[in-house]
Amino acid sequence: xKKDSVFNPWExxxxxxxxxxxxxxxxxxxxxxxxxxxKNLLFRRKIIFAHRDIQRIILAIKxxxxxxxxxxxxxxxxxxIGHMMxxxxxxxxxSLGAKIYIAVADVEAYNTRGLSLDGSRxxxxxxxxxxxxxxxxxxxxxxxxxxxxxSKEAQKSNAYYRLQNLLAKHITFAEFKAIYGEIxxxxxxxxxxxxxxxxxxxxxxxxGAVPVIVPVGIDQDPHLRLARDISQRIxxxxxxxxSSTYNLFAPGLSGGKMSSSDVNSYIALTDSKEEVERKIKKxxxxxxxxxxxxxxxxxxxxxxxxxxxxxxxxxxxxxxxxEKIYNDYKSGKMLTSELKRITIDKINSFLKExxxxxxxxxxxxxxx
Numbered sequence: 001x002k003k004d005s006v007f008n009p010w011e012x013x014x015x016x017x018x019x020x021x022x023x024x025x026x027x028x029x030x031x032x033x034x035x036x037x038x039k040n041l042l043f044r045r046k047i048i049f050a051h052r053d054i055q056r057i058i059l060a061i062k063x064x065x066x067x068x069x070x071x072x073x074x075x076x077x078x079x080x081i082g083h084m085m086x087x088x089x090x091x092x093x094x095s096l097g098a099k100i101y102i103a104v105a106d107v108e109a110y111n112t113r114g115l116s117l118d119g120s121r122x123x124x125x126x127x128x129x130x131x132x133x134x135x136x137x138x139x140x141x142x143x144x145x146x147x148x149x150x151s152k153e154a155q156k157s158n159a160y161y162r163l164q165n166l167l168a169k170h171i172t173f174a175e176f177k178a179i180y181g182e183i184x185x186x187x188x189x190x191x192x193x194x195x196x197x198x199x200x201x202x203x204x205x206x207x208g209a210v211p212v213i214v215p216v217g218i219d220q221d222p223h224l225r226l227a228r229d230i231s232q233r234i235x236x237x238x239x240x241x242x243s244s245t246y247n248l249f250a251p252g253l254s255g256g257k258m259s260s261s262d263v264n265s266y267i268a269l270t271d272s273k274e275e276v277e278r279k280i281k282k283x284x285x286x287x288x289x290x291x292x293x294x295x296x297x298x299x300x301x302x303x304x305x306x307x308x309x310x311x312x313x314x315x316x317x318x319x320x321x322x323e324k325i326y327n328d329y330k331s332g333k334m335l336t337s338e339l340k341r342i343t344i345d346k347i348n349s350f351l352k353e354x355x356x357x358x359x360x361x362x363x364x365x366x367x368x
Contacts, residue, residue: 016249016257018049018218025221027052027246034058040092042085042247047313048215050246052224056211057243061096068201068212069093072103072194075123076113077260078268079131081314081347082250089215089245091136099207100142103197104128107147111186117148125365131269133364134357143206144368147193159205164196170233171226179222195227202239213243221246250313251306253283267310270355273348280307280344287329288336299332300339307336307343315346 022029027050030043037043060067071086090100106120115123129144151157171192176183180191198214201207214224224244231239252258252265259265264283267276287305289295302308308329316322325342328334 016218018248021218021221022050025218025225027218027221027244030054030245034062036061036096040088041317042088042092042313044319045312047085048089048245048247050218051244052228053241053243054213054245056240057213060211064097066207066210067098068101068207068210069098070101070103070198070201070212070214071216072105072197073124073128074105074109074113075120075128076109076115077123077127078263078266078270079127080258080260080266080268081310082258082266083128083131084135084269084314085247085250086215087132087135087137090132090142093213094138094141098141098213099201100137101197101201102132102142102144103194104144104146105190105194107193108190110148111184111190121146125368129368130358130361130365131354133361134269134354139364139367147197156205159203160196160200163200163203164192166234167192167195167199167230170230175226175229179226191223191226194223195230198224198227198242199231199237199239202237209238209240211240211243213245215245215247217249218246219249248313251285251309253279253285253306255285255304255306267347269351269358271351273351276347276351277344280340280347284310284340284343286336286340288339292335295335296332299330300334300336302326302329302339305329305336305339307340310343311346315343315350 029050030046030048033043033054042048057067059065069090071090073083073086090102094100104120104124106115106117106124109115109120110117124146133139145151149157150160173183176188176191180187198212201212202209216224221244224242228242231237231242249257252262253267254265256265264279267279271279284306285304287301287303287308289298289300302325308325311322311325316325325334325339329339
C-alpha cells in the first residue's frame with residue numbers, strides 16, 4: 001500500500017492492490033468451481049476472486065452434507081448496495097443447503113466506533129436484517145444474533161462466551177501486533193469475539209463438527225488468520241479449519257471503497273428514485289473522455305467507470321447484454337450520459353420492487 005493509504009479491518013483508504021494482497025495473505029485465486037457456482041453472478045464474473053480451503057465446502061455440497069456459512073454485520077450506517085454482496089451469498093449458500101449464522105457486531109461497534117448498544121440494535125434491525133429478509137433470506141434457516149446477547153438459551157450463550165475466553169489463552173500480544181498493527185484492548189476483545197463468532201457453530205451446543213465458510217472482503221482477512229491460527233491450538237475442541245472467500249470491493253460513487261459514513265459514496269437500498277438519479281449523475285465517476293468528439297473517437301474506459309461497475313456487480317444479470325454495453329462504451333458508440341441512464345433505470349427498477357418487499361417484511365422484525 002502507498003504511504004498515505006490505510007488498510008485494516010476497520011478502515012480502508014487508497015488504492016487496493018489485490019494481486020499483492022493475495023500473495024501477502026497467502027490466499028488462492030478462485031479456479032475450477034463446480035457448475036452450480038456459475039449460476040451466481042458474483043462467482044461467474046470473478047467478483048468473488050479468491051479463497052482459502054473452499055474445497056471442503058464444495059465436497060459438502062456435492063455429498064449433500066451439512067455446512068455453515070458464517071458472516072457478520074457492522075451496524076454503523078445505512079445498508080447500501082455494497083452490503084448486498086454478502087446477502088446474495090447468504091441466499092446462494094442457503095439454496096445449496098447451508099445454515100446461515102449472522103453475528104451483529106454490536107460489541108465491536110461499541111469498542112471500535114463508539115456506537116451505543118441500543119443504537120446498534122436499531123440500525124441492525126431496520127437496516128440490515130430487514131433488507132436481508134427482503135432480498136430473500138429464509139430466517140428459518142438462519143441464526144441471527146447480537147454479540148452482546150448471544151442466546152436466550154443459557155447453554156448456548158455460555159458455550160459462546162466460554163469459547164471467547166478459551167481463545168484468549170492461545171494468542172499473544174506480539175501476535176496481535178503482527179496481525180493488526182496498531183491494537184487496543186477494545187480491538188483485542190472484538191477480535192477474540194469475532195474468532196468465537198466464526199468457530200462456535202462447530203461446538204456441540206450448536207451444529208457440531210461441520211465445515212464453515214466465511215465470505216469477506218479482503219480487508220477482513222486478519223480476523224480469519226487469527227481465528228484459523230488459534231483454532232488449531234485448542235486440541236480439546238478439534239475444530240475443522242475455517243474456509244473463506246474474498247470479494248472485490250464494490251467501488252464508491254466517486255471511486256475507492258464504498259463507505260457507510262459518506263452518504264454520497266453509495267446507493268442505499270432505501271434511496272428514492274430521485275436520490276438515485278442525483279447521485280449517479282452528480283457523483284458516479286466516469287470513464288468517459290472530456291469531450292464528445294474525443295469520446296466518439298477514442299471511446300470510454302468501462303473498467304474504471306462506476307456506472308458500468310454497478311451493472312457488472314449487481315444490476316445486469318445478462319452476460320451478453322453486459323458485454324454489449326462494455327464494447328459500445330469502449331468503442332465510443334455509447335456516451336457516458338447513456339451509460340448512466342441505463343444504470344439509473346436498472347437500479348430504480350430493482351429498488352422499486354425491493355422497497356415493496358421491505359415493507360412486507362417489516363412485520364417479522366419483532367422475532368429478532
